Amino acid sequence: MTTETLDIKITKSAQSRLAQTDFSKLVFGHTFTDHMLVADYADGEWKNFEIVPYGEIGMSPAISSLHYGQAFFEGLKAYKHADGQVSVFRPDKNAARFNKSAERLCMPVMPEELFVQSIAALVDVERDWIPTADNHSLYIRPVMFATDPFLGVVPSKTYKYVILTCPVGPYFSKPLRVKFETTFTRSAEGGFGYAKAAGNYGGAMLPTRRAIEEGFDQLIWTDAKEHLYAEEMGAANVMFLLDGKLVTPSTRDTILDGVTRDTVIAMAKDWGITVEERRISITEILEGARSGKLTDAFGAGTAATIAPVGAFNFEGEEYTLSDPATREFSNRVFNTLNDLRYGRIADTHGWNYMV
Ligand SMILES: *Cc1c(COP(=O)(O)O)cnc(C)c1O
Numbered sequence: 001m002t003t004e005t006l007d008i009k010i011t012k013s014a015q016s017r018l019a020q021t022d023f024s025k026l027v028f029g030h031t032f033t034d035h036m037l038v039a040d041y042a043d044g045e046w047k048n049f050e051i052v053p054y055g056e057i058g059m060s061p062a063i064s065s066l067h068y069g070q071a072f073f074e075g076l077k078a079y080k081h082a083d084g085q086v087s088v089f090r091p092d093k094n095a096a097r098f099n100k101s102a103e104r105l106c107m108p109v110m111p112e113e114l115f116v117q118s119i120a121a122l123v124d125v126e127r128d129w130i131p132t133a134d135n136h137s138l139y140i141r142p143v144m145f146a147t148d149p150f151l152g153v154v155p156s157k158t159y160k161y162v163i164l165t166c167p168v169g170p171y172f173s174k175p176l177r178v179k180f181e182t183t184f185t186r187s188a189e190g191g192f193g194y195a196k197a198a199g200n201y202g203g204a205m206l207p208t209r210r211a212i213e214e215g216f217d218q219l220i221w222t223d224a225k226e227h228l229y230a231e232e233m234g235a236a237n238v239m240f241l242l243d244g245k246l247v248t249p250s251t252r253d254t255i256l257d258g259v260t261r262d263t264v265i266a267m268a269k270d271w272g273i274t275v276e277e278r279r280i281s282i283t284e285i286l287e288g289a290r291s292g293k294l295t296d297a298f299g300a301g302t303a304a305t306i307a308p309v310g311a312f313n314f315e316g317e318e319y320t321l322s323d324p325a326t327r328e329f330s331n332r333v334f335n336t337l338n339d340l341r342y343g344r345i346a347d348t349h350g351w352n353y354m355v
Helices: 064-068 091-104 112-125 198-213 259-270 282-291 328-341
Strands: 035-042 045-053 071-073 076-080 086-089 137-146 159-168 176-181 218-222 230-233 236-242 245-248 275-277 294-301 305-314 317-320 352-354
Touching: 035 112, 045 112, 064 137, 071 091, 071 198, 086 112, 091 112, 091 137, 091 259, 112 137, 112 159, 176 198, 176 230, 198 218, 236 259, 236 282, 245 259, 259 275, 259 294, 259 305, 259 328, 282 294, 282 305, 282 317, 294 328, 305 328
Parallel strands: 176 218, 176 305, 245 275
Antiparallel strands: 035 045, 035 159, 071 137, 076 086, 076 137, 086 352, 137 159, 218 230, 230 236, 236 245, 236 294, 294 305, 305 317
């Protein structure tokens, strides 16, 4: 399909579950809206874009995504403004990353306009599901997976694209106590850490579970080769304010190029703050924590938004940072991001895609 406007067949659910949904008790990713979008890739093209009632889909147990991991996803959010308008935050960036993931996994790309229009169409149908409370939004989860029903370690010829939507509230509710992970790795040079590939998250579960068993909330991944440099925090990018500069690991094979990360960098530049995208060693972070030069540290991601680090732990030694409530930079970022997404301030960068 190469047409500019997407032809989407819509089948509405017989009965909405909206009235029975308590928006004050949302657990991230547990509540789905009434509909989902599905599309197929076959014979070299994307087709059959359809919005249907949310529910199970039949699949062969031989599909290669299950056996060989040809599967990846995206994550973005829609916000409801006070005047009732709805925006999706920077979907063009997610479209670009969607296609980077697709290429790395030998899966078909999707033209940006199809990706964005398919999201907008579903969000439009689910308008009433977008929460209006502060820090609430509609999480949008596009996923693509291989559907060839045979066992062979070769790229599939057929794929399914699905978009799910979930009303969500805040992800983390308190400052995080995190450890530097120096045994396990999330990704290595030449690997596919930069892709939102399903397999990256399955592999992260054991190290994360261990960290939680040890009493931490989250972990900071370090480089696979030497375990000396910070890479990411769980499934979020990690950012520091060191000596008044915003310092964050530069993107490479091993690091996911986050939309939130990119947004925070752009905002810092707008505010005249020096930004350094480079490797950052654990030693430098811990020295900053000791000397007081490290005045802020947080995770940045669509799901987690801005998640302040309350304390670091490195091989048993604890470094407590300043009270997150008193931190100038991350609070300014958090508030400005919210103001922008809920349409309370001018969108000077054109980041809000209006539905
Ligand atoms: C999704 C994700 C992020 C954050 O990216 P955003 O585009 O800001 O949501 C960072 N790291 C990993 C590993 C991720 O999966």
